[in-house]
Amino acid sequence: MKFFLHVDEQRGLIHDVEGIDFPSVEKAVLETFFGMRDIAADCLRSGEELTLKAIAIADETGFVFATITSHDVLQGLFPTFS
Template sequence: MKFYLHVDDDAGLVRDLNGIEFEGLETAVTEATIAVHEIVAEHFQQDEPLTLKAIIICGENGETLHRISVAEALATSREGSALLM
C-alpha cells in the first residue's frame, strides 16, 4: 500500500510527491516516528533550531490517515537505539 509522508514545519507543508510502499498504516506510522527521531537528533547535534511540527501520513487518495507530532514521536521510545548519538 502506498503512503505519502508530508512534512509540516514552520515554513509550511512539504508534500511527499512520490510516496512509499509500506505493508500497512502501522508500518508507515513506525517509519514516520523513526524519521522524526532522526530529524530531531540531527538538529540537536548541529545546534540548529527545530522547525519540524509533524509528519502527516496520507493515503493514495490524499486522505489524512495519521499525524505524528514531534511530542508524540518523542514520547515513543525506539528500542535498541538512542535518540541522541
C-alpha cells in the same frame, strides 16, 4: 501500499507527490515516528533548530491515516523541570 508523507514545518507544508511503499499503515507510522526522532537527534547534535512540526501519513486519495507531531516523538525523552 503507497503512502504519502506530508511534512509540516515552520516554513509551511510540503506535499509528498511521490509517496513511499510500506507493507501496512502500522509500518508507515513506526518508520515515520522513528525517522522524526532521528531528525530531532540530528538537530540536537548539530545545534540546529528543529523546524519539523508534524508529518501526516496519507493514501493516494488524500485520506490521512495518522499525523505524528514533534511533540509526540519527543515526549518522555527529556526530564521535566519544575
